[in-house]
Amino acid sequence: MSAGEESRVASGPRRAVPIEELRGILGPGRVLTSEADRLSYAYDASFGVYVPDCVVQPKSTEEVQAVVRTAARERIPLYPRGSGSCLSGGPLPVYGGIVVDLSKMDGKLEIYPDDLVAVVSPGVRTLDLQKAAERHGLFYPPDPSSSRISTIGGNIAENSGGPRGLKYGVTRDYVLGLEVVTADGRVFRTGGHTIKNVTGYDLTRLIVGSEGTLGIVTEAVLRLLPKPQARRTALAIFDDLVVAGKAISKILTSGILPGALEIIDQACLRAVEAFRPSGLPVDAEAVLLVEVDGHPAAVDDEIRQAAEICRQLGARSVEVAADESARDRLWFARRQISPAIARIKPTKISEDATVPRSRIPDMFAKLREIRNKYGVELVVFGHAGDGNLHPNILCDLRDREEMKRVEEAVAEIFRAALEMGGTLSGEHGIGTMKAPFLTWQLGEVGVEMTKRIKRAWDPNNIMNPGKIFPEPGKDRLVFTS
Amino acid sequence: MSAGEESRVASGPRRAVPIEELRGILGPGRVLTSEADRLSYAYDASFGVYVPDCVVQPKSTEEVQAVVRTAARERIPLYPRGSGSCLSGGPLPVYGGIVVDLSKMDGKLEIYPDDLVAVVSPGVRTLDLQKAAERHGLFYPPDPSSSRISTIGGNIAENSGGPRGLKYGVTRDYVLGLEVVTADGRVFRTGGHTIKNVTGYDLTRLIVGSEGTLGIVTEAVLRLLPKPQARRTALAIFDDLVVAGKAISKILTSGILPGALEIIDQACLRAVEAFRPSGLPVDAEAVLLVEVDGHPAAVDDEIRQAAEICRQLGARSVEVAADESARDRLWFARRQISPAIARIKPTKISEDATVPRSRIPDMFAKLREIRNKYGVELVVFGHAGDGNLHPNILCDLRDREEMKRVEEAVAEIFRAALEMGGTLSGEHGIGTMKAPFLTWQLGEVGVEMTKRIKRAWDPNNIMNPGKIFPEPGKDRLVFTS
Numbered sequence: 001m002s003a004g005e006e007s008r009v010a011s012g013p014r015r016a017v018p019i020e021e022l023r024g025i026l027g028p029g030r031v032l033t034s035e036a037d038r039l040s041y042a043y044d045a046s047f048g049v050y051v052p053d054c055v056v057q058p059k060s061t062e063e064v065q066a067v068v069r070t071a072a073r074e075r076i077p078l079y080p081r082g083s084g085s086c087l088s089g090g091p092l093p094v095y096g097g098i099v100v101d102l103s104k105m106d107g108k109l110e111i112y113p114d115d116l117v118a119v120v121s122p123g124v125r126t127l128d129l130q131k132a133a134e135r136h137g138l139f140y141p142p143d144p145s146s147s148r149i150s151t152i153g154g155n156i157a158e159n160s161g162g163p164r165g166l167k168y169g170v171t172r173d174y175v176l177g178l179e180v181v182t183a184d185g186r187v188f189r190t191g192g193h194t195i196k197n198v199t200g201y202d203l204t205r206l207i208v209g210s211e212g213t214l215g216i217v218t219e220a221v222l223r224l225l226p227k228p229q230a231r232r233t234a235l236a237i238f239d240d241l242v243v244a245g246k247a248i249s250k251i252l253t254s255g256i257l258p259g260a261l262e263i264i265d266q267a268c269l270r271a272v273e274a275f276r277p278s279g280l281p282v283d284a285e286a287v288l289l290v291e292v293d294g295h296p297a298a299v300d301d302e303i304r305q306a307a308e309i310c311r312q313l314g315a316r317s318v319e320v321a322a323d324e325s326a327r328d329r330l331w332f333a334r335r336q337i338s339p340a341i342a343r344i345k346p347t348k349i350s351e352d353a354t355v356p357r358s359r360i361p362d363m364f365a366k367l368r369e370i371r372n373k374y375g376v377e378l379v380v381f382g383h384a385g386d387g388n389l390h391p392n393i394l395c396d397l398r399d400r401e402e403m404k405r406v407e408e409a410v411a412e413i414f415r416a417a418l419e420m421g422g423t424l425s426g427e428h429g430i431g432t433m434k435a436p437f438l439t440w441q442l443g444e445v446g447v448e449m450t451k452r453i454k455r456a457w458d459p460n461n462i463m464n465p466g467k468i469f470p471e472p473g474k475d476r477l478v479f480t481s
Numbered sequence: 482m483s484a485g486e487e488s489r490v491a492s493g494p495r496r497a498v499p500i501e502e503l504r505g506i507l508g509p510g511r512v513l514t515s516e517a518d519r520l521s522y523a524y525d526a527s528f529g530v531y532v533p534d535c536v537v538q539p540k541s542t543e544e545v546q547a548v549v550r551t552a553a554r555e556r557i558p559l560y561p562r563g564s565g566s567c568l569s570g571g572p573l574p575v576y577g578g579i580v581v582d583l584s585k586m587d588g589k590l591e592i593y594p595d596d597l598v599a600v601v602s603p604g605v606r607t608l609d610l611q612k613a614a615e616r617h618g619l620f621y622p623p624d625p626s627s628s629r630i631s632t633i634g635g636n637i638a639e640n641s642g643g644p645r646g647l648k649y650g651v652t653r654d655y656v657l658g659l660e661v662v663t664a665d666g667r668v669f670r671t672g673g674h675t676i677k678n679v680t681g682y683d684l685t686r687l688i689v690g691s692e693g694t695l696g697i698v699t700e701a702v703l704r705l706l707p708k709p710q711a712r713r714t715a716l717a718i719f720d721d722l723v724v725a726g727k728a729i730s731k732i733l734t735s736g737i738l739p740g741a742l743e744i745i746d747q748a749c750l751r752a753v754e755a756f757r758p759s760g761l762p763v764d765a766e767a768v769l770l771v772e773v774d775g776h777p778a779a780v781d782d783e784i785r786q787a788a789e790i791c792r793q794l795g796a797r798s799v800e801v802a803a804d805e806s807a808r809d810r811l812w813f814a815r816r817q818i819s820p821a822i823a824r825i826k827p828t829k830i831s832e833d834a835t836v837p838r839s840r841i842p843d844m845f846a847k848l849r850e851i852r853n854k855y856g857v858e859l860v861v862f863g864h865a866g867d868g869n870l871h872p873n874i875l876c877d878l879r880d881r882e883e884m885k886r887v888e889e890a891v892a893e894i895f896r897a898a899l900e901m902g903g904t905l906s907g908e909h910g911i912g913t914m915k916a917p918f919l920t921w922q923l924g925e926v927g928v929e930m931t932k933r934i935k936r937a938w939d940p941n942n943i944m945n946p947g948k949i950f951p952e953p954g955k956d957r958l959v960f961t962s
Contacts, residue, residue: 112837112839113730113734114730114733114734114838114839115837115838115839115868116733116838117837136734137734137735137736138734158679159679159683161677161679165676165677166676169654169676170676170677170679172683172686173650173654182926182930186926187926188923188924188926188927188930189923189924189927190927192837192902192903192904192922193837193902193903194835194836194837194867194868194869194903194904194907195646195647195650195651195867195868196642196646196651196833196835196864196867196868196869196904196907196908197835197904197906197907198639198640198642198651198690198904198906198907198908198909198910198911199904199905199906199911199915199919199922199923200911200919200922200923200927200928200931200949201687201690201691201695201931201934201935201949202640202653202686202687202689202690202691203927203930203931205653205683205686205687206682206683206686206687206934208683209679209682209683210682210683214682225738226733226734226735226736226737226738227736228736229736249594249595252595252597252707253594253595253617253618253619253707254618254707255618255707255708255709255710256707257706257707294775294776294779295775295776295778295779295782295783297776297778297779297782298775298776298778298779301776301778302776352677354675354677354678355675356593356596356598356673356674356675357595357596357597358593358595358596383677386675386676386677387596387675387676387677388675388677421673421674422673422674422675423673423675423677423678423679423680424680425678425679425680426675426677426678426679427677427679428679429679430679430680430681434680438680438681441673441680441681442669442670442680442681443669443670445663445667445668445669446669446670446671446681446684447681449663449669449684449938450681450682450684452937452938453682453687453934453937453938454682455937456933456934456936456937457930457933457934468681468682
């Protein structure tokens, strides 16, 4: 694509959406055109408000194909969407057109226990899949914090993660095959029902994380695992963040692969204690939450070893949960972080800059520096085991001067993550929010090779335009549309 | 690509390879042009003999770039190659041109224990990486049976597997990032040093398994795991193959995820016992080899449970290895299969058709039917845990009548695997051998979407032409070139 070509659909003369034709495809009840309906799809969990021309709610692959063929003929932008819990702006209808709400396409949730496989419609909620797998003694590991509302289709679009990434990987690692509707309304299948598959290019994983810019996923084949039989959890309090970082490394090089390894910084601790006290010391620099899962005998020994490592390195205190209710109590503080910090200021900006594990202490030091330099309210928690931190900035969207400083601080967080060999996004995606920075990470050649694929699969740029790729005139982060 | 376009490079007038220019880039010692040298690169471990015009042995990314730029200017085909242990014809120089031998580019093998990451040159041998990781208490799980000679670059090109796929996945699951030289000689990096990364399309995994048709990998960032502290192994003998299949399912739905779960059929047993007897009963229908790895207490209990499941379902006998030397004895028969069956007839055709795990008994029944229908010498072993079977046909390449039956039998094996929801290739790749059948699995739309990517990245089709994609006039399997 030449400069400006990405926004061709938007900048050219826009044709009217053929509402009656869409009603003919879906029936009138699943083509939403009222202002109230359109407004309710103008947002997601990130920033910016963009009102679509209409919203469609297909329930079958054939309906998705028919909608796409209509849009392709008229060159009208399409924005596939799950539950809208996306934090990077993935589903926002930034150039108007048709939002394709796939959350109603939830008819299939089949578990094949002997194959360790599930076949699901894109609108199935993550939690419902997790529960269905558990009923067969199986386990679907990806666990984004929005799992109660997020859909599998949305998880696939953004390659969602969660606390289990260290041991179990992310959504990508569980997608074995997909059914996909192309930008011209044809349909094809990728992958299959087997872990091993090297037939042609890995189109499955090309589509995972492509944020709806290459096609619309209408069915997914997902890998399941045997459910771990037991888990044990410990919470360790550290006076020194660098020591906490050493404990993480020591645990991982001792042959222990925790199911979760979370870190909470002092600012988060204070916010939680001010919100719903759980008895954590507000003068500690960091808290580590370690959870091991697997065979009962193994987890008992491993949690003992992990606790011993924390103690030997100088943790102020270490508590190992004796049972599930004690475990829930240890996780309580971690779960309160988001609501607790959301009370500090009206606007919460959640980033997911990710660094190589060994650089976590450096990244914490850098974040402290950024907090002071820009005078922003910055707190940090995250999935320490895989280097996926969540720096959160608390601010007020109405305060233009403050937002200017916030935008600069966020850009500097991205730069720092990349300088340390990390990535712009660990699990939220690029969407609209980070598109201006894509070239920083991929380089000119990497961006061009990515665009070649986009152009080859969607030559008229109707599939979720305005996402991932940097656009002319949009070269910096802004939190308002 | 329109029909026939894939072979444009081959069918058009071929330009002479500018040998002197290549010597200027690499020095005379690393540009091989003698007939003996060229002949030694005319083969791989599959079928067909194709003599290249010359062979180059670059040792740096810059040298690879310079070679590619020269070839791109002259539109001369390039064939990246590791050790040539490929079973699908991936590196064969089918249209002449330049073989790029990357096995000498082995300068970098760095382990970052705190990040659980390795950074390696493409020519590093798989076994050397495995050993280097072990010296840090770490573990690189992919373990193709050619690991003593295969290179990481070759493993990446073919997305190699091995017996650990069930628990640990395949090469794809361990590649975090790549340095890649494009078809026009530019260089870019994909991915990074972190497990979580959702910045732009997943170009890393697009390149893994693309068999050198999209670019040349010049460096890889690989994920390592903590090394499992213990392993236990059991061997179970079954009079009935269907019962063996049930044992596999029962083990996996009991919360046990074995590090290896291998199956050996009667014909393989007989071949092994005739070659180097290990005391296995030649009247048994199947032998299962189960290995669990992890925490010492867990593996003791899990191997006991797995053995108990086999006994309860009616295994004739079950032996649990008491120590490592007993383990080696149990693995002995499995390791002897390839040399044992290779003695039966001069030619051994190793397939890797893969089916959903629950269809293994059906696939065995179908293979028996195919053996009888075509009167071919067919034996089966493989990685039962992930459905990745290795039907092997023993034959004589000089017997044209027999080879005709063999070709039909192999095509029917592929059809059967696909009908059961499986895949043409689990771990060997498509290469030249299975290219005629690609459309059977991907469908017309899937093949076209794949070709769009190939064309977008390599418009002149110089990167390993003649692989993966079906070509006009080559619509069936042939074992001779």
